[in-house]
Every structure is written in structure tokens, then in C-alpha cells.
Amino acid sequence: MKKVPILVIRNTLIICIQNDLTDTAILELQNDILDKTYKTRVNGVIIDISSLDMIDVFLGKVISDTTKMVRLLGAQAILVGMKPNIAITLIELGFEMPNVKTAIDVDNGLKILNKYEKYNATKVLEVTELSGED
Amino acid sequence: MKKVPILVIRNTLIICIQNDLTDTAILELQNDILDKTYKTRVNGVIIDISSLDMIDVFLGKVISDTTKMVRLLGAQAILVGMKPNIAITLIELGFEMPNVKTAIDVDNGLKILNKYEKYNATKVLEVTELSGED
Amino acid sequence: MILGVVEIFHEKDIVIARQTARELTKDMGFGLVDQTRIVTAVSELSRNIFKYAKSGRVIFESVESGKSRGISISFIDKGPGIESIENAMKEGFSTDKGMGLGLPGVKKLMDYFKISSELEKGTTVVIIKWK
Amino acid sequence: MILGVVEIFHEKDIVIARQTARELTKDMGFGLVDQTRIVTAVSELSRNIFKYAKSGRVIFESVESGKSRGISISFIDKGPGIESIENAMKEGFSTDKGMGLGLPGVKKLMDYFKISSELEKGTTVVIIKWK
Ligand SMILES: Nc1ncnc2c1ncn2[C@@H]1O[C@H](COP(=O)(O)OP(=O)(O)O)[C@@H](O)[C@H]1O
Numbered sequence: 001m002k003k004v005p006i007l008v009i010r011n012t013l014i015i016c017i018q019n020d021l022t023d024t025a026i027l028e029l030q031n032d033i034l035d036k037t038y039k040t041r042v043n044g045v046i047i048d049i050s051s052l053d054m055i056d057v058f059l060g061k062v063i064s065d066t067t068k069m070v071r072l073l074g075a076q077a078i079l080v081g082m083k084p085n086i087a088i089t090l091i092e093l094g095f096e097m098p099n100v101k102t103a104i105d106v107d108n109g110l111k112i113l114n115k116y117e118k119y120n121a122t123k124v125l126e127v128t129e130l131s132g133e134d
Numbered sequence: 135m136k137k138v139p140i141l142v143i144r145n146t147l148i149i150c151i152q153n154d155l156t157d158t159a160i161l162e163l164q165n166d167i168l169d170k171t172y173k174t175r176v177n178g179v180i181i182d183i184s185s186l187d188m189i190d191v192f193l194g195k196v197i198s199d200t201t202k203m204v205r206l207l208g209a210q211a212i213l214v215g216m217k218p219n220i221a222i223t224l225i226e227l228g229f230e231m232p233n234v235k236t237a238i239d240v241d242n243g244l245k246i247l248n249k250y251e252k253y254n255a256t257k258v259l260e261v262t263e264l265s266g267e268d
Numbered sequence: 269m270i271l272g273v274v275e276i277f278h279e280k281d282i283v284i285a286r287q288t289a290r291e292l293t294k295d296m297g298f299g300l301v302d303q304t305r306i307v308t309a310v311s312e313l314s315r316n317i318f319k320y321a322k323s324g325r326v327i328f329e330s331v332e333s334g335k336s337r338g339i340s341i342s343f344i345d346k347g348p349g350i351e352s353i354e355n356a357m358k359e360g361f362s363t364d365k366g367m368g369l370g371l372p373g374v375k376k377l378m379d380y381f382k383i384s385s386e387l388e389k390g391t392t393v394v395i396i397k398w399k
Numbered sequence: 400m401i402l403g404v405v406e407i408f409h410e411k412d413i414v415i416a417r418q419t420a421r422e423l424t425k426d427m428g429f430g431l432v433d434q435t436r437i438v439t440a441v442s443e444l445s446r447n448i449f450k451y452a453k454s455g456r457v458i459f460e461s462v463e464s465g466k467s468r469g470i471s472i473s474f475i476d477k478g479p480g481i482e483s484i485e486n487a488m489k490e491g492f493s494t495d496k497g498m499g500l501g502l503p504g505v506k507k508l509m510d511y512f513k514i515s516s517e518l519e520k521g522t523t524v525v526i527i528k529w530k
């Protein structure tokens with residue numbers, strides 16, 4: 001069975017899901033993500049699906065559930081890197097993942113997660129700059 | 135009947151919910167939390183569930199209701215320390231607690247609450263600076 | 269083989285049923301997530317007995333099928349019964365102030381779920397989880 | 400013309416059916432979105448065979464009609480059959496813990512969809528996608 005590597009960078013877990021995992025392997029991966037989130041005390045989880053060329057209802061549900069579970073643990077989860085062909089197929093299947101946060105790629109995912117963390121600090125900076133231009 | 139201790143630290147109430155409370159004890163705890171929030175004038179409430187090894191629909195609803203009630207009183211409530219096995223079970227039950235704020239542990243909960251608190255302070259500072267530069 | 273029986277009569281018995289489920293599933297070597305699923309299901313169904321039938325009985329049994337071992341748990345009461353099982357199994361349906369997530373939720377947590385009920389005779393729910 | 404056959408018996412065979420669909424549709428020159436639609440449909444229907452009938456067979460064929468070429472895929476099992484096809488085709492209907500999006504979803508992804516089933520005899524689904 002394939003092992004999916006889980007990286008920890010800047011207080012964030014990054015998981016790159018690979019093609020052709022069996023349903024059992026996918027459920028094990030979900031477990032691993034949750035255990036690792038709990039144990040490493042990260043506050044962000046990025047699920048990178050840029051290597052996937054198909055998401056069926058089963059995989060889609062596990063991904064969507066995982067982001068909900070991560071939130072209950074107390075971290076933010078973001079899905080990144082979905083290809084257009086997959087987005088088309090998922091919407092045609094009737095599977096919208098309405099409550100799942102998304103970003104274009106890992107980099108943007110990291111930026112969004114950092115924003116959540118630094119939100120107040122950056123907001124103050126921003127306003128200060130504006131006033132300087134006045 | 136077990137008594138659940140309620141701590142007050144840095145303007146924040148911290149409650150560690152224990153296993154094996156009866157439904158009645160859980161409802162009493164909800165009452166205690168609200169009374170204490172009101173009387174101590176704290177602006178944050180951290181509900182620590184790291185000792186729990188099960189949350190059923192009843193307990194989940196009381197927890198989720200309590201955070202809503204605390205908000206109506208005028209304080210922020212955060213649920214911290216949920217274990218992976220509980221998150222999995224709650225999502226499978228169909229119980230997502232969409233409006234409940236979460237953090238990984240008490241420490242992170244305090245950090246998040248502090249951010250909320252300092253928000254206004256920084257905002258005031260900000261305005262002061264702005265006027266100074268004019 | 270019967271592993272244990274818990275009579276539901278007082279509110280505290282819901283907690284005892286939960287504790288019994290926790291010990292038995294640990295002993296049987298269920299994984300942590302399955303233990304939690306089973307304890308949660310036991311809590312939901314024991315509370316239903318207490319809430320709707322006032323009293324009843326929870327029977328824990330070990331079951332085998334081929335090479336698989338599992339735990340079967342029966343929740344038996346002589347309460348008012350359920351008028352429409354179809355409705356009771358719908359998410360969000362509750363004749364009480366509940367959320368109506370109990371019965372449909374428990375079904376999702378388990379490998380096997382069977383509910384039978386007769387008005388004014390009582391209700392029986394049997395659940396099984398395989399290892 | 401039969402292009403390939405995949406026996407569904409183990410969980411891993413769902414992955415093999417997917418891989419086979421991916422290779423065949425690529426070879427036939429389907430666009431990327433159609434490839435994805437077909438691979439997704441094959442995944443859904445192969446999983447249904449595995450989940451509900453335990454075993455069965457997926458047959459990939461190339462078909463022609465006038466100037467069009469397409470791929471026809473049949474999913475055949477000798478499982479329990481479907482009690483009500485009308486229900487099974489409803490979004491959200493599942494006798495399992497599924498989301499019940501599989502059958503109605505696959506129908507939307509394909510140009511042709513036909514399901515036939517007899518209780519205790521088995522189920523056959525045929526889908527076609529034209530180029
Ligand atoms: N043991 C029982 N005896 C009689 N009625 C029951 C029993 N268990 C469940 N019910 C009925 O089924 C409904 C749905 O149950 P459930 O899904 O557990 O939700 P809830 O308890 O929140 O209402 C209940 O509102 C009740 O009418």
C-alpha cells in the first residue's frame with residue numbers, strides 16, 4: 001500500500017494526495033491527517049490535490065469530511081490545486097463541497113492560513129500606510 | 135455528583151469537562167458556566183474537552199448551545215482539545231457545530247481570545263497615530 | 269456469548285451503559301475510533317430507552333461470522349413504541365426536543381442496524397460492529 | 400469490439416478499473432474532461448459492484464453509430480439486485496452509508512445510461528460516452 005507523506009512547514013501540515021489510492025488507504029490517510037494535526041498542534045492543514053486526475057463521490061466526501069474534522073480539532077483546513085476537469089466533474093455529479101475552503105496552490109494556501117493568524121497585525125499596518133499617503 | 139472546576143485566568147474562564155457526567159450534571163454545568171461568566175465579567179470562555187473520550191448528540195448540543203449563550207452574554211467562547219476519534223464520530227453523526235469556534239488546546243485558545251481583546255486596543259492606538267500624523 | 273447486561277432505569281444508567289461499552293470494546297481489541305463509535309451509539313440508544321420508554325435493558329454480546337468477530341448490542345424496552353419507523357429514521361425528526369440525529373446517526377456509525385417496534389408493546393434496536 | 404475486461408473482486412480492482420478506463424479513453428482520443436467523466440463513472444459503478452454484490456465484471460467496448468465512435472462500458476454482477484430502481488436513481492438515496500449521488504451522478508456524466516436489475520439475480524448497468 002502506498003504511503004502518503006505528510007510535511008510540517010510553518011505550523012502547517014501539508015498533504016499531497018496521490019492518484020490510485022484504494023478506499024481503505026484513503027480512510028487511513030484521513031486518520032493519519034487527524035492524528036498528526038492533533039499531535040503536532042499545527043493550526044493549519046493544506047490538502048494538496050494537484051496530482052489527482054479524478055475525484056469520485058467517495059474521495060470527495062472523505063476530503064470534505066476531513067476538513068470539517070480538522071476544524072473541530074481546532075485548526076484551519078484548505079483544499080488546494082484542484083484541476084478544471086475535476087471541478088467540472090464534481091459539479092456535474094452534484095457534489096459542491098460548499099463549506100470547504102479552497103486556494104489555487106500550496107503557496108496561496110499558506111498565505112491564506114498566515115493571514116488568519118496575522119490578521120489583526122496586517123490590518124493595522126495597512127491602515128498606517130494609507131494615512132502616510134494622505 | 136462530580137463537580138467540574140471552573141478556573142479564571144487572564145480575564146478568561148476555563149472549564150475542563152470531565153467524562154461520564156450525567157445529562158443533568160451537564161445541564162448544571164452549562165448553568166454554572168453562564169452564571170460565572172456573568173458574575174466575573176470575563177470576556178472569554180474556554181471549554182476544554184481534552185479529557186473527554188466521547189461526545190454524543192446531547193452533549194454536543196449542550197456544548198454548542200453554551201457557546202451561543204456565552205456570546206449573547208457578551209463574551210467569546212472557544213472549544214479546545216477535541217480528540218480525532220471524537221471529531222470523526224461527530225461528523226459521521228452529522229453534527230458539524232459550524233458556528234462553534236475551535237482551537238487545538240487551552241494555550242492556543244488563550245492566544246486567540248487575546249487577539250480578540252487587543253483588537254480594540256490596537257484600533258484605538260491606530261487612530262491616535264493617524265491623528266498624530268495629520 | 270453474552271458479555272454483559274445493563275438495566276436502564278435511572279439517568280445514571282446511561283453512563284453505566286457507556287462505561288460498560290468502553291470496557292468491553294477495549295477488551296475485545298477494537299481500535300480507538302471504533303470504540304468511540306460504539307460508546308456513542310450505546311449512549312444514544314440508552315438515552316432513547318430512558319427518555320421514551322422510562323426503562324429497558326441493554327445486552328452486550330460477542331458474535332462471530334466466519335473469521336470475523338464483532339460485538340452485537342441489543343436495546344430492548346416495553347415502552348410506547350414508534351409510530352412510524354420511516355419518520356424516526358429521518359435526520360432531524362424528533363417527537364421530543366431532540367435534534368433527531370440519534371437513530372440515523374447510530375446507523376451510520378455501525379455495520380449493522382435493525383430497529384423493530386410495535387405501538388404500546390415496545391421497541392428493540394440491534395446494532396453490530398465487526399472488528 | 401471488446402477493448403478490455405476487469406474482474407471486480409478485491410477493493411484494489413476498483414483502482415484497476417479506473418486505470419483501465421483512463422488508458423483506454425486516452426488511447427481513443429477523448430478530451431481530458433470526458434476522460435475524467437468516464438474514469439469517475441467507472442469508479443462509482445465498480446465500487447457499487449464491490450460494495451453491494453461483492454464481485455462482478457466490467458467490460459469495456461468500442462462502439463460506432465454512423466460516423467460517431469464511442470466507448471460503452473458494462474457493469475455486470477450477480478448480487479442481490481435493486482428493490483426499487485426509481486429510489487436508487489434518486490439523489491440522496493442510499494441503503495448504505497453512502498451519499499446516494501453515485502447512480503444519478505453517473506447518469507449526468509454520460510450520454511447513455513441504462514440500469515436493469517432483478518432481485519436475487521443481479522444488476523447490470525451500461526453506460527456510453529460518444530466522442
Ligand atoms: N426507544 C424508543 N421508544 C419510543 N420511541 C422512540 C425510541 N427511540 C426513538 N424513538 C422515537 O424516534 C424519534 C427519533 O429518535 P432520535 O433519532 O434518537 O432523535 P431524538 O431522540 O433527538 O428525538 C424520537 O423523537 C422518538 O419519537
Ligand SMILES: Nc1ncnc2c1ncn2[C@@H]1O[C@H](COP(=O)(O)OP(=O)(O)O)[C@@H](O)[C@H]1O
Nearest residue numbers: 447451480487493494495497498499501502522
Ligand atoms: N450493483 C448494485 N447491486 C445492488 N444494489 C445496488 C447496486 N448499485 C447500487 N445499488 C443500490 O442503489 C443505491 C444507490 O446507489 P448510489 O447512487 O451509487 O449511492 P450509494 O452507493 O452512495 O448508496 C445503493 O444504496 C444500493 O442500495
